[in-house]
Structures are given as structure tokens and as C-alpha cells.
Amino acid sequence: MANKNRPTGRRLAERLQNMTSFKVVDFLEAAVAMEAQGIDIVRMEAGEPSFPTAPAITSAAVKALADEKTNYTPSFGIMALREAIAGFYAQRYGIELMPERIVVTTGSSAALGLICDLLINPGDGIQLTDPGYPCNANFVRRAGGEPQLIPVSADNAYQLTADLVAQHWQPNTIGVMVASPSNPTGEVISQDNQRAINDIVVARDGVLIMDEIYHGLVYGPGSGLSYGLEGRNQTETSILSISDDAFVINSFSKYFGMTGWRLGWMVVPEDTLPSISVMTQNFYISPPSIAQYAALGAFEPSTIELMDERREEFRRRRDFFVPALRELGFVIPHMPAGAFYVYASIENLADDSEAFCWDMLERAGVAFTPGTDFGHYLARQHVRFSYTQPMDRLELAVERLSKVLST
Ligand SMILES: Cc1ncc(COP(=O)(O)O)c(C=O)c1O
Known part of the structure; x- marks a missing residue:
């Protein structure tokens, strides 16, 4: 053909x-x-x-190589790293998380794919912003789903609102994927807006997937520049402070500057762990070992x-x-x-x-x-x-x- x-x-x-x-x-x-x-x-x-790459990360990698930490790891990642990530949530956001809910992945790209494969049946729709991160629509398609693109513009700070989600919800829609700060616009979604979207999604028995990969890179208003649009958010809050049922994606690529190390993570509802483990074991066996040991250096105070x-x-x-x-x-x-x-x-x-x-x-x-x-x-x-x-x-x-x- x-x-x-x-x-x-x-x-x-x-x-x-x-x-x-x-x-x-x-x-x-x-x-x-x-x-x-x-x-x-x-x-x-x-x-x-x-x-x-930051010196503490590189030295952790060199040490891991010297110690021959080059084998497969558990498919959800080494526990020391999952605990370190949980510690980071406690310190940055004041959120207590069970390390078991954190799954280390091969870049957050793998997390995006796993979440789509976990949730989407053929024909299911996922709402995405237009413009948005281009790969998301393809992860949805790979799982047999339909990307439902919602136009956003400077007028709504390039982010979804609860009204937009409700207005565009179709009979086949099963959830919403949001990135904040967003790629390509850098816009941040306010906590109130996150809460309102979550409420709408929960009321429709849907699922909220939050991409927090650019967390740690929020700057607030620029000095001396016109800064319109009332109520735009300048700080970052994780959806996890609102809901334990949302799926969260994050990565070592951006704030920690480790793009080529290919390491990310997701925080998932506890009941989905057995199904996710079927996929991580089969599709990846484990995330890259050296990168995981290196990432322990990411949480050093230096x-x-x-x-x-x-x-x-x-x-x-x-x-x-x-x-x-x-x-x-x-x-x-x-x-x-x-x-x-x-x-x-x-x-x-x-x-x-x-x-x-x-x-x-x-x-x-x-x-x-x-x-x-x-x-x-x-x-x-x-x-x-x-x-x-x-x-x-x-x-x-x-x-x-x-x-x-x-x-
Ligand atoms: C919004 C967003 N999500 C996910 C990714 C994937 O990044 P990585 O696989 O390096 O973690 C990117 C990369 O640019 C991105 O911009």
C-alpha cells in the first residue's frame, strides 16, 4: 500500500x-x-x-562508572532516586509524596508515551492546546487516540481555562493534557485555573495530565515592561497540591539541564502502578542506569x-x-x-x-x-x-x- x-x-x-x-x-x-x-x-x-552539566551530576556519573553501576535497574528506577525526587517535592512545594508513586523514565518523552498508552483506547479524545508541544499529539495518535486541539491565544495567556475545556468536551473526550510553563509560549497556568480545570475534568470522569517539565524556570514579570492581562500567574504550583489523581510529568532535561542524559519521571495515582509496571518492564526494562546515578547529584545543594x-x-x-x-x-x-x-x-x-x-x-x-x-x-x-x-x-x-x- x-x-x-x-x-x-x-x-x-x-x-x-x-x-x-x-x-x-x-x-x-x-x-x-x-x-x-x-x-x-x-x-x-x-x-x-x-x-x-552541573559538576555534582558529572562526578556522580563518573563515580557510578567507576563503581560499575552499568546494569539494568528496577523498571521504575533506583529507589534512592525516587526518594530524592520525593524529597524535592517536599522541599520545593511542601508536598509529601510516597516515593513509590514516582516512576523514573527515559526522558519525560517516555513518560508521555506510557501515560497515553495507559489511558487511551482507540478513538478516545485528549484535549491539547494549539499551539502546544508538537509530540503530544503524536503520542496520543500512537495510542490510537484523537488529539483534540483547542486554539489558545495571547488573550487567554495561551492556556486552557475551565470554560474552554467544558466548551470543547466531546462525547469521546477522556481527558486533558496541559503544560505549564508551556512550550512554545512560556505561559504559566494559575493555581485557580488548574483547580477549575481539574474540577471540570473530574466532573466528567476524565483524567488530567500535567506536564511540569519547565518547573523551576519561572521568572515573573520583566523589569519595566508592559505586562497586561489581569490574573496571570507568576509562580509555579504543582497540580499535586490539588489532586492525587492527576498524572504529572517532569524531567531532568530543562531545569537541571540534562537533555542528553535522557531521564525524566512521572508521578501517578497509586492504583495505576501495576499496569504501568507491565509496560515499563516490557517496553524499556529500565531507565538508563548511569543517568540515574548521575541524577542523584542533581539534588545536591550545590x-x-x-x-x-x-x-x-x-x-x-x-x-x-x-x-x-x-x-x-x-x-x-x-x-x-x-x-x-x-x-x-x-x-x-x-x-x-x-x-x-x-x-x-x-x-x-x-x-x-x-x-x-x-x-x-x-x-x-x-x-x-x-x-x-x-x-x-x-x-x-x-x-x-x-x-x-x-x-
Ligand atoms: C513540554 C515538553 N514536554 C516534554 C518534553 C520532552 O522532554 P524530555 O524527553 O527531554 O524530558 C519537552 C521537550 O522539549 C517539552 O517541551
Whole structure:
């Protein structure tokens, strides 16, 4: 059977037909290819902190290697790490969690897949924001479900509200997936809003999946900048302080800056653990061993101190970059409160975000991602910048964009 994913006609599973590519990777690969030709590119396409792994994490990894901790571990992860994560919830949020409810995974990507596979029957719908993290819709599709995209805009701080959830609830909807702070918009959902959404979901016998992967990276209002929209939240609260029934996703990738170590976790309702264990044992056997021992170093006070300093550096980068983009003609209605992304409208600069991003990569040597990676709603009118690069590189990006945009 012909398959659009393989024009050669090789027989492949039909489920791939509806999956979309992760465009950020297309831009990443193009940027890498240009760099290989000696062209300097300011890399703002990927969501990756620019800092090296924290020393305490690296030394924990080196020690684990020396101690030959290279075997499979229990499929939910080593207990020392699950306990350390539980300790982190107690310290950061004042939430007491049984370590047994914490499942360590191969990046939070594995957690997203496991949760979808756990909950979704063919034809079930999951509500997602549009724009949102592009892989989520594909995890839903992989499980046979239907991503139900709800358009969100600057008017509602790019987040769902209880009204939107209720309004878009379909007979086949079984739940809602929310990320706060969000990718690509950096917007944070308030605790009141979380509670209201949870109430609506519970009343419909549905499930709430909260992606808290950008927790630890919330900055609050920018200095001296217009900051509209009443009631926007500037602090982070975990859904676990509201509900023990929600599924929570988190990761060592972002706040702890461990993207390539491929380690994340989820906190799940206790009764789902036996079913999840069937999947983790079969699909993964265990999360990566060295990465788990390394991650123990993430909870050392020296690492937390360093990560909090890095957060302040991200805040400085945001406070420089957002006004600079506005000066260049990008429209950013309010300062993004967290993560390390700016979702900017190009309505005054161009009419097609994909063409614009390719053009800026080629002519300005700045890589960033078209809105079409994150959904459909006003996607051709938006682009996402990831401001994880050092300040001098951000300044260079602004200089280069300014030059190209003024010609
Ligand atoms: C919102 C969101 N969730 C999950 C992930 C997956 O990250 P990882 O698998 O590195 O934990 C990402 C990565 O960018 C993300 O932005």
C-alpha cells in the first residue's frame, strides 16, 4: 500500500500516516549542516539549556562508572532516586509524596508515551492546546487516540481555562493534557485555573495530565515592561497540591539541564502502578542506569544553587531578548513568564512563518522555529525563539536580524 512516509512503497504501519514531523529537528539539522560548511549560526531553534552539566551530576556519573553501576535497574528506577525526587517535592512545594508513586523514565518523552498508552483506547479524545508541544499529539495518535486541539491565544495567556475545556468536551473526550510553563509560549497556568480545570475534568470522569517539565524556570514579570492581562500567574504550583489523581510529568532535561542524559519521571495515582509496571518492564526494562546515578547529584545543594543561578541568567536573557524582538517589529503581547521560549507574531514582518524561518536561517544565520511546528491556529503568523544562548549570542542574533529585516 502506498504510504506518504515512504514513497518507495515499502509496507509500513498506517498509524504513521497521521504523524507529523518535528520541524524543530528539520531546522536543527539544516543549521548543523550549515555549521559544517563553516557558517556561523545563532542556534535558537531547540529547547536546550546552553550550560554544561552541573559538576555534582558529572562526578556522580563518573563515580557510578567507576563503581560499575552499568546494569539494568528496577523498571521504575533506583529507589534512592525516587526518594530524592520525593524529597524535592517536599522541599520545593511542601508536598509529601510516597516515593513509590514516582516512576523514573527515559526522558519525560517516555513518560508521555506510557501515560497515553495507559489511558487511551482507540478513538478516545485528549484535549491539547494549539499551539502546544508538537509530540503530544503524536503520542496520543500512537495510542490510537484523537488529539483534540483547542486554539489558545495571547488573550487567554495561551492556556486552557475551565470554560474552554467544558466548551470543547466531546462525547469521546477522556481527558486533558496541559503544560505549564508551556512550550512554545512560556505561559504559566494559575493555581485557580488548574483547580477549575481539574474540577471540570473530574466532573466528567476524565483524567488530567500535567506536564511540569519547565518547573523551576519561572521568572515573573520583566523589569519595566508592559505586562497586561489581569490574573496571570507568576509562580509555579504543582497540580499535586490539588489532586492525587492527576498524572504529572517532569524531567531532568530543562531545569537541571540534562537533555542528553535522557531521564525524566512521572508521578501517578497509586492504583495505576501495576499496569504501568507491565509496560515499563516490557517496553524499556529500565531507565538508563548511569543517568540515574548521575541524577542523584542533581539534588545536591550545590547543584540546586547553580540551577537557581542559571534561572536568573535565563531571566536576564529573556529581559534583554523580548524587548529587542519587539524593537525589530515582532509582536509579543506580554512577557512570557517561564520556560525559555518567546512565541512571537510576525504579522508586521512576513505572512508565512515557515518561509520566514528558512529565509532568516539562510540570510541572517539565525535558526528559530515556525509556529507550524506547534499546531495550526495562527501558526503561519508565529515563530518560536528559544533564548537559551549566552547573552553575546543573543545580541548577535538581534544585530543580524536587524540588518536583514531593515533591507
Ligand atoms: C513540554 C515538553 N514536554 C516534554 C518534553 C520532552 O522532554 P524530555 O524527553 O527531554 O524530558 C519537552 C521537550 O522539549 C517539552 O517541551
